[in-house]
Amino acid sequence: MITSPALSQAAAARQWFLAREDLGALVEAIRGTGRRVIGPTVREGAIVYDEIQTAADLPAGWRDVQSAGSYRLERASDERAFGYTVGPTSWKRFTFPPNLPIAKAHKATFGFEQPAPSVPPVAFLGVRACEIAALAIQDRVFLGGQFTDDDFRARRSAAFIVAVQCTTSSSTCFCTSMATGPEVRGGYDILLTEIDGGFVVQAGSPGGAAIVAKLPTRRPSHAEAGAAVDNVESVRTQMGEPLPMAGIGDRLKLQLDNLRWAQVAERCVECGNCTMSCPTCFCTSVIEQSDMDGKSSTTERQWDSCFDVAFAKVAGGDFRARPRDRYRQWLTHKFSTWWDQFGSSGCVGCGRCITWCPVRIDVREELAAIAPPIAPVEHPMAVEPVAASPGTYSIARLASVRPETEDTTTLSLTDLDPAFLEGRPGQFVMIALPAFPAVPISISRFRANAIDLTIRAVGQTSTALVNLHPGAKVGLRGPLGTFWPIQEAYGRHAVVVAGGVGLSPLHGLVDALVANHDRFESVSLFYGSRTPEDQLFRDDLAAWTASKAIDVVVTVDRAGPEWKGRVGVVTNLFDMISWDCTKVTAFVVGPERMMQASVQGLISKGVPTDRIHVSMERHMECGIGLCGHCQMAGRFVCEDGPVFRLNDLGDMFNREGI
Amino acid sequence: MHARAMDDYAAVIAMLNHTWFGAELSPETQERLARLGEIQDFEADEVILHEGDAAKEMGILISGRLALRTLVPERGPVTILSVEPGDIFGWSAVLADTQAQSTVVATESSQALVIEGIQLRAALKEDHALAASLYPRVLKAVARRLRATRLQLLDLFAR
Amino acid sequence: MATSGRTARPRVAVAKFASCDGCQLTILDLEDQLLEIVSRFDIVEFPEATSRRSPGPYDIVFVEGSISAPEHIDQIKELRKQARVLVTIGACATAGGIQALRNWADHDAYRAAIYAHPEWIESLATATPVSEHVKVDAELRGCPIDPGQLLELLTAVLVGRRPQIRDEAVCRECKRKGIVCLVVAGGQACMGPVTTSGCNALCPTYDRGCFGCFGPRAGANAKSWSAELLKSGRPPEEVWGLFAGFTGYAEPFRSVITELGKSKG
Numbered sequence A: 001m002i003t004s005p006a007l008s009q010a011a012a013a014r015q016w017f018l019a020r021e022d023l024g025a026l027v028e029a030i031r032g033t034g035r036r037v038i039g040p041t042v043r044e045g046a047i048v049y050d051e052i053q054t055a056a057d058l059p060a061g062w063r064d065v066q067s068a069g070s071y072r073l074e075r076a077s078d079e080r081a082f083g084y085t086v087g088p089t090s091w092k093r094f095t096f097p098p099n100l101p102i103a104k105a106h107k108a109t110f111g112f113e114q115p116a117p118s119v120p121p122v123a124f125l126g127v128r129a130c131e132i133a134a135l136a137i138q139d140r141v142f143l144g145g146q147f148t149d150d151d152f153r154a155r156r157s158a159a160f161i162v163a164v165q166c167t168t169s170s171s172t173c174f175c176t177s178m179a180t181g182p183e184v185r186g187g188y189d190i191l192l193t194e195i196d197g198g199f200v201v202q203a204g205s206p207g208g209a210a211i212v213a214k215l216p217t218r219r220p221s222h223a224e225a226g227a228a229v230d231n232v233e234s235v236r237t238q239m240g241e242p243l244p245m246a247g248i249g250d251r252l253k254l255q256l257d258n259l260r261w262a263q264v265a266e267r268c269v270e271c272g273n274c275t276m277s278c279p280t281c282f283c284t285s286v287i288e289q290s291d292m293d294g295k296s297s298t299t300e301r302q303w304d305s306c307f308d309v310a311f312a313k314v315a316g317g318d319f320r321a322r323p324r325d326r327y328r329q330w331l332t333h334k335f336s337t338w339w340d341q342f343g344s345s346g347c348v349g350c351g352r353c354i355t356w357c358p359v360r361i362d363v364r365e366e367l368a369a370i371a372p373p374i375a376p377v378e379h380p381m382a383v384e385p386v387a388a389s390p391g392t393y394s395i396a397r398l399a400s401v402r403p404e405t406e407d408t409t410t411l412s413l414t415d416l417d418p419a420f421l422e423g424r425p426g427q428f429v430m431i432a433l434p435a436f437p438a439v440p441i442s443i444s445r446f447r448a449n450a451i452d453l454t455i456r457a458v459g460q461t462s463t464a465l466v467n468l469h470p471g472a473k474v475g476l477r478g479p480l481g482t483f484w485p486i487q488e489a490y491g492r493h494a495v496v497v498a499g500g501v502g503l504s505p506l507h508g509l510v511d512a513l514v515a516n517h518d519r520f521e522s523v524s525l526f527y528g529s530r531t532p533e534d535q536l537f538r539d540d541l542a543a544w545t546a547s548k549a550i551d552v553v554v555t556v557d558r559a560g561p562e563w564k565g566r567v568g569v570v571t572n573l574f575d576m577i578s579w580d581c582t583k584v585t586a587f588v589v590g591p592e593r594m595m596q597a598s599v600q601g602l603i604s605k606g607v608p609t610d611r612i613h614v615s616m617e618r619h620m621e622c623g624i625g626l627c628g629h630c631q632m633a634g635r636f637v638c639e640d641g642p643v644f645r646l647n648d649l650g651d652m653f654n655r656e657g658i
Numbered sequence B: 001m002h003a004r005a006m007d008d009y010a011a012v013i014a015m016l017n018h019t020w021f022g023a024e025l026s027p028e029t030q031e032r033l034a035r036l037g038e039i040q041d042f043e044a045d046e047v048i049l050h051e052g053d054a055a056k057e058m059g060i061l062i063s064g065r066l067a068l069r070t071l072v073p074e075r076g077p078v079t080i081l082s083v084e085p086g087d088i089f090g091w092s093a094v095l096a097d098t099q100a101q102s103t104v105v106a107t108e109s110s111q112a113l114v115i116e117g118i119q120l121r122a123a124l125k126e127d128h129a130l131a132a133s134l135y136p137r138v139l140k141a142v143a144r145r146l147r148a149t150r151l152q153l154l155d156l157f158a159r
Numbered sequence C: 001m002a003t004s005g006r007t008a009r010p011r012v013a014v015a016k017f018a019s020c021d022g023c024q025l026t027i028l029d030l031e032d033q034l035l036e037i038v039s040r041f042d043i044v045e046f047p048e049a050t051s052r053r054s055p056g057p058y059d060i061v062f063v064e065g066s067i068s069a070p071e072h073i074d075q076i077k078e079l080r081k082q083a084r085v086l087v088t089i090g091a092c093a094t095a096g097g098i099q100a101l102r103n104w105a106d107h108d109a110y111r112a113a114i115y116a117h118p119e120w121i122e123s124l125a126t127a128t129p130v131s132e133h134v135k136v137d138a139e140l141r142g143c144p145i146d147p148g149q150l151l152e153l154l155t156a157v158l159v160g161r162r163p164q165i166r167d168e169a170v171c172r173e174c175k176r177k178g179i180v181c182l183v184v185a186g187g188q189a190c191m192g193p194v195t196t197s198g199c200n201a202l203c204p205t206y207d208r209g210c211f212g213c214f215g216p217r218a219g220a221n222a223k224s225w226s227a228e229l230l231k232s233g234r235p236p237e238e239v240w241g242l243f244a245g246f247t248g249y250a251e252p253f254r255s256v257i258t259e260l261g262k263s264k265g
Ligand SMILES: Cc1cc2nc3c(=O)[nH]c(=O)nc-3n(C[C@H](O)[C@H](O)[C@H](O)COP(=O)(O)OP(=O)(O)OC[C@H]3O[C@@H](n4cnc5c(N)ncnc54)[C@H](O)[C@@H]3O)c2cc1C
Pocket: A310, A312, A313, A314, A315, A316, A317, A428, A438, A439, A440, A441, A442, A443, A453, A454, A455, A456, A457, A458, A459, A460, A461, A462, A463, A501, A504, A505, A616, A617, A618, A619, A620, A621, A642, C162
């Protein structure tokens, strides 16, 4: 997290008075330290955040009148510079830009350039309490996990924060309900409270104190200091009773089937304006742009939104196909699953999503209708320390190409960063070619100096990959994600259930089970595919069978007369299990429906749900917990998965639209 | 097909006990079935029953593998299910006047206990203990097949 | 979308049906890249730029304009046979365009109003998008099309990948650009929420509500948006006009228009 160096308590409590006509001195003093100043200014009928040259650019005397779907500016009778509340811009525009070039790939040299961020120093003027809370939330998102976002860190560290206490609120504000305001409690370099005639000023950091020292200030009178406190307190009164938010996360989880989701989705036009306006939403996608000469391409990261119809698509399906699934993702993420991911609420109560919704949907009304209050539950505030590095590409060489089926091919990659050879079965890599978006692919096999990726050509990148020739280079990030907990099957019956191309992420596991077979009570592989032609790794299947270390049973859904093997769905094979199923540890991967049928079959045979491990597929853009695409309820499939213990997924395993 | 007269019923009962279908039956029913039927051997590729023929016999597969095939226009014969040891085939012979739903072919050399439909039906009518023991097993076998067909229709691999 | 060979330049043809030529002009407008394009592609049929004609087959055929006359139907079918990749460009070709307005007008009266000798003109009763007649491999939407999207399509063809043309609301581009919403802050009418992106929020950038020229995006909730426009006090004729504008023949705009027409009586 980004915090300013501490100031002694006494110094922090010290107050000054700055007359309104001297506000320009503050802007000048900050600009004098070489910082650009970003602050509120009137443009296009609203108060937006943009570059400020002098105090004259500030919205003195303007008031905003906000309600669901409506924002209007009015002249006030006084000349307050900060007499408005939050507008359409949020500070994330400057810490997390809407469009950001993140890499350039050159075809000839096969280089992936990932530019190091260089950010000139800047000051944010007029940051409100809810906005400071929002910056802290994005700190946890981008800097608090295993992987971090260097660009965000650079922009965030470069910002000097001049906070302003709210002295009025809009009908859309609900910071008191989210416990983020109205008063600013920290996270600033300088704090201003506007009163008649000027500002009560406090410093929050040595840098802030240095600026304050340059201003034409005096000590505030008793009345002035009192007015500052009253002005902030009046906002709390103005906002009225806080909403009953206690336990909202759990309350929402109980309401996933509420009919109201479908009703609100009928109104919602899925414009995504709520997520784009929200100061904490962090989802992005990458797009590739190739130059006409075909020699290089750039990768740009863009703000994305879970309201996008393609947001959760994978080859052959969409995990959130219905508008109600997408609305539910938004609301439950903000108020419920954010807690699971980041230990806090995803909402700070700024009200932007209410004001800027063109069809006037108010999240407060939806929450009240969908998840009315129940007995409060306390949530622990757990923030993990910053660790590790963000994923950077390393180059690998394609050693060989083996077709597996009509549409699936295994690529062997060598000249690898050693980290890949130390990966574990179940993990995946993000693989990129210049000009193509990176895609997640499981490691199907670990060899002495190589890893295998088995890829089904379903779209542009996968098709380009399977068409490569030996010697070609690819960019790799990883290994990423969780792996199969092999030790948990020691002394038990290890059962691997694979469907179709699902054998690929299990191949490395089977290799490990075979190599260590005497540690298990028994080892078996049940492999089903649609037809004999769809089977992967036919040579390996034969070799495993011959090894006698594993029982390999193969079945197909249908076949021509030349097939002499089993025909029937893979769950039929469970009838062969004669052991005590409470002693089974199962590993299951396949297409969604096959996994559901298999898991049901295993449970009905008596396999405990904490002994069933599955690997989930979700749409992934980053693979490192930053882009938001792979969310499944409170989890990021890329970081918390793809391998999950079934009972950890709860009823999320086969719920529609999550 | 090669039929063997089996007067060693104990051997047949032992074979039945090796299958899930047979092992769950009561000893009396096992013996009754062993006496009703005969053990038959089939060679690889031997056709046991043609689609559309009258269903005259029910079998319990002891060893080997059979394929249930059906003719799909423009694709020729397609195997829709394999019969594994312990599975039954020709179960419609339990009912009078029915036709075989698919062609039954041995995919490898196989052995089965085969029972004439007429005899089986007569025995079921008169021996209530046999009926009470056999019908649930047949139902279970049919239910398994239905469940498998439903999953197949869903196309597990469609995603 | 592979090209016909490593050395040969892809052969590109541009064909025109009922339209204003605006989209073809967009191609000519790509001044900076035009030389590069000509050196990378063999442009063999281009009524606006050259009179050179040569027979198919072509690697890419760009089709501009709607299918509005009986002879168009055979022509487009023939073109399809000659084209490896057929790309429709502009609102006319992708959605029927402005001509599609006549789909709701009394045909004879409409024709009489435009032409002095209606009896000479053989025209179809409707102006329809190309995709109603032949398979279309890719679409470039808009009236006119966006030069950036055109470049992306061309470079993607050269690289051999699918063009990255997103289908998101115009609002999303508007928000990324930091434009203050005209609807919320200005009470203007705007089709942004239901219209697909690609223009980089051109109209809102110039303080004008989106006219919907890129057409409906996948799953656009046109019903809710028309209800909201009516609720904010706009007369049904105005809402009708907003949806009918450029791409009214495309669903779900078409249903909204028909519905509004019915309620008008
Ligand atoms: C953890 C994990 C492991 C995987 N392992 C393998 C593997 O071992 N072998 C294999 O063949 N496939 C694997 N996949 C799926 C593979 O990533 C997608 O098929 C691939 O991204 C499609 O990209 P494309 O450019 O070829 O397709 P596109 O042309 O982009 O699109 C085809 C379809 O794929 C979807 N898609 C696009 N990008 C992604 C993405 N980044 N993530 C998921 N879906 C996407 C699209 O929505 C579309 O429906 C894995 C996915 C995950 C999440």
